[in-house]
Ligand SMILES: Nc1ncnc2c1ncn2[C@@H]1O[C@H](COP(=O)(O)OP(=O)(O)OP(=O)(O)O)[C@@H](O)[C@H]1O
């Protein structure tokens with residue numbers, strides 16, 4: 001059985017990742033590709049339970065270090081129980097956020113370096129990287145407007161952090177894409193849902209049957 005593919009979608013809050021992950025999985029399915037649509041934090045029973053711990057409660061519920069460890073633990077379970085079995089069975093895994101979100105979000109500030117976060121990922125998930133990462137880019141004012149309209153002012157524990165935090169997250173994603181051009185594809189997330197979906201499919205054209 002040929003190995004499948006592992007594709008992650010990344011970017012800040014409200015850029016359209018979940019919308020596009022669903023549409024991409026459907027479009028690939030229409031081409032006869034067996035897909036698994038999953039997300040982080042979550043994607044396995046244990047990781048979904050950890051998601052609840054991470055995204056609810058008081059802003060200071062976890063220290064940055066505890067938060068990073070919880071994301072890495074959730075990811076370890078998700079990789080072992082959902083992602084690797086699917087890829088080994090020849091399926092294409094479409095994952096709404098993955099490691100780069102930990103590098104971008106838990107890497108804000110001086111508490112943890114990128115090397116620290118990669119070390120946790122080495123222990124938890126043997127350093128597994130996506131075959132391709134689609135980074136959706138939208139100006140911060142547009143993405144906050146979309147997320148605000150969706151959440152009605154009730155963002156989750158991490159999404160509710162201030163604009164300075166989300167600006168640092170967006171800048172980190174751009175640095176990662178600059179550093180790894182072979183893995184990342186930048187996707188312009190402006191325009192209609194259909195227009196953005198077409199850009200995602202075009203970014204996978206070299207793999208499509
Ligand atoms: N191209 C688009 N134009 C207008 N609205 C959009 C577009 N794409 C998505 N939306 C809407 O914007 C909101 C945010 O989209 P979505 O939940 O897919 O973003 P996300 O990147 O997964 O966000 P988060 O990381 O905060 O969960 C949703 O209400 C969605 O319906």
Ligand SMILES: Cc1cn([C@H]2C[C@H](O)[C@@H](COP(=O)(O)O)O2)c(=O)[nH]c1=O
Pocket residue numbers: 013039040041055071097098099100101102103105106156158159
């Ligand atoms: C995987 C991952 C996620 N986060 C943050 C990013 C968002 O604020 C939430 C997830 O919410 P979504 O609506 O499902 O996008 O969690 C993070 O800080 N670190 C991570 O590794």
